[in-house]
Amino acid sequence: GAVVSQHPSWVICKSGTSVKIECRSLDFQATTMFWYRQFPKQSLMLMATSNEGSKATYEQGVEKDKFLINHASLTLSTLTVTSAHPEDSSFYICSARGLTDAKPMLLNEQYFGPGTRLTVT
Amino acid sequence: GNSVTQMEGPVTLSEEAFLTINCTYTATGYPSLFWYVQYPGEGLQLLLKATKADDKGSNKGFEATYRKETTSFHLEKGSVQVSDSAVYFCALSRYTGNQFYFGTGTSLTVIP
Numbered sequence: 001g002a003v004v005s006q007h008p009s010w011v012i013c014k015s016g017t018s019v020k021i022e023c024r025s026l027d028f029q030a031t032t033m034f035w036y037r038q039f040p041k042q043s044l045m046l047m048a049t050s051n052e053g054s055k056a057t058y059e060q061g062v063e064k065d066k067f068l069i070n071h072a073s074l075t076l077s078t079l080t081v082t083s084a085h086p087e088d089s090s091f092y093i094c095s096a097r098g099l100t101d102a103k104p105m106l107l108n109e110q111y112f113g114p115g116t117r118l119t120v121t
Numbered sequence: 122g123n124s125v126t127q128m129e130g131p132v133t134l135s136e137e138a139f140l141t142i143n144c145t146y147t148a149t150g151y152p153s154l155f156w157y158v159q160y161p162g163e164g165l166q167l168l169l170k171a172t173k174a175d176d177k178g179s180n181k182g183f184e185a186t187y188r189k190e191t192t193s194f195h196l197e198k199g200s201v202q203v204s205d206s207a208v209y210f211c212a213l214s215r216y217t218g219n220q221f222y223f224g225t226g227t228s229l230t231v232i233p
Contacts, residue, residue, distance in 0.1 A: 034221075041129075043223040043225050043226075044223040059220075093164075095165075110221065112166075113164050114163055115164070
C-alpha cells in the first residue's frame with residue numbers, strides 16, 4: 001500500500017522559535033496533502049489542505065500566518081509552526097492522496113503518516 | 122454539522138474475548154464511514170469502510186455495519202488477539218469534500 005512518512009517523529013523547541021515538520025509520500029505522487037492536529041484524548045482536527053503547486057486552504061480558526069504550509073513537490077509537504085508557544089504543543093499528523101498507477105485515488109482514500117509530537121517549552 | 126462520537130477507552134480485554142467499540146455519527150447528506158487503526162509508532166491504517174446504508178465493512182475479522190436508522194457504525198470482532206492492541210478511530214467523510222471527521226479514538230489492549 002501507499003506509505004507516508006513524517007519527520008521528525010518528535011521535537012522539543014523553545015517558545016518563540018519555529019519548527020518545520022516534513023511529510024513525504026514514499027511510493028506515490030501526492031497531489032493533495034492534509035494536515036491534522038490532535039490534542040490528547042481528542043479527535044484529529046483538519047488544519048489545512050494543500051494541493052501541489054498552489055496555496056493551502058486553511059480551516060476556519062487556523063492561523064495561516066502561524067502554520068505555514070508548503071507543498072512544493074508531488075512527494076513533499078512541510079508544515080512550519082512559526083513563533084511557537086506552549087499551546088501549540090500537540091500531535092501533528094499528515095495524510096496524502098494522489099495518483100497510483102497514474103490513476104487518481106478515490107476521493108476518500110487518504111494515507112496517513114505516523115505523526116509528529118511537538119512540545120514547546 | 123458533521124461529527125463522530127465513539128466510545129471512550131481504554132478498553133482491556135482478554136485474548137479471544139468479544140469486542141465492541143461503539144460509534145455514532147451526525148452528518149448532513151449521506152457520508153461514508155470508516156474505521157482506522159493506529160498501531161504503536163505507526164500511521165493510521167484503514168481497517169474497513171462502508172459507503173452506504175446497510176453496507177457491512179469487514180477486514181481481519183473485524184466488522185461494522187452502516188446503520189442509518191440509528192446513525193451508528195459499531196466495530197465488532199468475535200475473538201480478539203494480542204496483536205489487535207491498538208487505537209481505533211471511527212471517521213466519516215463526504216464525497217463532496219475532502220474533510221474527514223474523526224472520533225476521539227479508543228485504545229484497546231488485549232492481554233494473553
